[in-house]
Amino acid sequence: MSRTKDHYENSLWLKFRKWVDGETDLLADGMETRAPEEELKELSQAAQTAQAELLQSDPEKAARMRRKEERGLLLFRRFYQVMSVLLCLTIIFVLLCLTIIFVLLWTIAYLPVFGNAGNPDNNEVSARYIEKGVEETGALNYVTGMILDYRAFDTFGESCVLFIASCCVLALLRIDAVSRDEQTRKRLDEANDRLFEPKNDIILQKCACILVPFIMIxxxxxxxxxxxxxxxxxxxxxxxxxxLILYLNAFGFRKTERFFTETVYRRITLCALTFYCVAKSYSFFTGANHLESGIPLGTPGAILSSGLILPLNICVGLVVACTMYAFYTLFRKGGM
Structure with missing residues (x-):
C-alpha cells in the first residue's frame, strides 16, 4: 500500500495535476507555489492597506485615482458594448450572405439546362417579341421595344451605371478650387489658358460652325x-x-459653359433618371397587377406612339450625351 502511495506521489500525472492547479512550477524544478486564493487574498489586503494609507496621507490624489479608475471602467464598458454590437452585426451579415448564396444556388439548381434547344429563351421569348411586339409596345423597331419596354429596368440599370461612373471620375479627377492657394490657382489658370483653350483656330471654328448644328439635329x-x-x-x-465635344474643342470652355455647366449636367441627369424610374415603376406595377396603365400606345408608325418608349429614349439619350461630355472634360482638365 505504501509502495502504491509512494509511486503515485512520484508519478508524472500527480506532477501534471499540481502544475495545472498552480501548486508547483515544472520550469523551476518542481518548486512549490502558493495557492492562487492565498495570493489573491494577500494582494487584496495589501492593496486595501495601501489605499487606506493613501487616503490618510493624500485624499486628493486618492480621489483622482478613484476617478481615473471609474473613467477606465466606463471606457471599457463602452468599448465592450460597441464591440458586442459590431460582433452581432457581423454575424447577422454573414448569415444573411450565406442565406442569399444558398437561395441563389437552390434557384440555379431548378433552372433549365444551358444551351438546350427547348429553353424558353430559344423559342417562346423571341417569338413573343416578334409576334406581339408591335401590338404590346407600339414600336416598329423590335429592338427598341425589347430594350425600353420588356427589359426597361435593365436599361435603367445601364443608365445608372453611366451616371455612377461619371460621378466616380468626377470625385477622382476633379480639382477643387476651394482648396487651392492663390499661387496655385494662378498657375492652373495659366495652364488652362495655354493648354485647354483654343488659340483662334479659324479652320476648326468654321468647320464646327457648319458641322455642330447638323450633328445635334x-x-x-x-x-x-x-x-x-x-x-x-x-x-x-x-x-x-x-x-458637344466638337464645339468645346473649337470654342473652348468659356463659351461652352455659357449653356452647359456642371449644374446643368447634374440637373439633366437627375431629372432624366428620376422620370425613367417613376414612369417604368408605374407601368410595371399596373402591368403586374393586370391594371390599365392609361398610357396610350398610339398608332404604330407615328412619331407620337409606342407609349413610354419615346420619352424613355429621350431620357437615355440625355444621360448618354451628358456622360460622354463629362468624361471628356474631366479627363482633359479635371473639371467641367
Missing part, C-alpha cells in the same frame, strides 16, 4: 425615331455628346 433625329427605325437613346446620345 441628327442626334435628336436618332433619339426621336428610335421606336420607328434603327437608333434610340444610346446611339443618339453618343451623337449629341460628340457634337
Amino acid at each position: 441628327f442626334g435628336v433625329y436618332i433619339i426621336l425615331n428610335g421606336h420607328l427605325s434603327p437608333g434610340g437613346g444610346f446611339s443618339g446620345g453618343a451623337v449629341l455628346g460628340s457634337g
Whole structure:
C-alpha cells in the first residue's frame, strides 16, 4: 500500500495535476507555489492597506485615482458594448450572405439546362417579341421595344451605371478650387489658358460652325425615331455628346459653359433618371397587377406612339450625351 502511495506521489500525472492547479512550477524544478486564493487574498489586503494609507496621507490624489479608475471602467464598458454590437452585426451579415448564396444556388439548381434547344429563351421569348411586339409596345423597331419596354429596368440599370461612373471620375479627377492657394490657382489658370483653350483656330471654328448644328439635329433625329427605325437613346446620345465635344474643342470652355455647366449636367441627369424610374415603376406595377396603365400606345408608325418608349429614349439619350461630355472634360482638365 505504501509502495502504491509512494509511486503515485512520484508519478508524472500527480506532477501534471499540481502544475495545472498552480501548486508547483515544472520550469523551476518542481518548486512549490502558493495557492492562487492565498495570493489573491494577500494582494487584496495589501492593496486595501495601501489605499487606506493613501487616503490618510493624500485624499486628493486618492480621489483622482478613484476617478481615473471609474473613467477606465466606463471606457471599457463602452468599448465592450460597441464591440458586442459590431460582433452581432457581423454575424447577422454573414448569415444573411450565406442565406442569399444558398437561395441563389437552390434557384440555379431548378433552372433549365444551358444551351438546350427547348429553353424558353430559344423559342417562346423571341417569338413573343416578334409576334406581339408591335401590338404590346407600339414600336416598329423590335429592338427598341425589347430594350425600353420588356427589359426597361435593365436599361435603367445601364443608365445608372453611366451616371455612377461619371460621378466616380468626377470625385477622382476633379480639382477643387476651394482648396487651392492663390499661387496655385494662378498657375492652373495659366495652364488652362495655354493648354485647354483654343488659340483662334479659324479652320476648326468654321468647320464646327457648319458641322455642330447638323450633328445635334441628327442626334435628336436618332433619339426621336428610335421606336420607328434603327437608333434610340444610346446611339443618339453618343451623337449629341460628340457634337458637344466638337464645339468645346473649337470654342473652348468659356463659351461652352455659357449653356452647359456642371449644374446643368447634374440637373439633366437627375431629372432624366428620376422620370425613367417613376414612369417604368408605374407601368410595371399596373402591368403586374393586370391594371390599365392609361398610357396610350398610339398608332404604330407615328412619331407620337409606342407609349413610354419615346420619352424613355429621350431620357437615355440625355444621360448618354451628358456622360460622354463629362468624361471628356474631366479627363482633359479635371473639371467641367
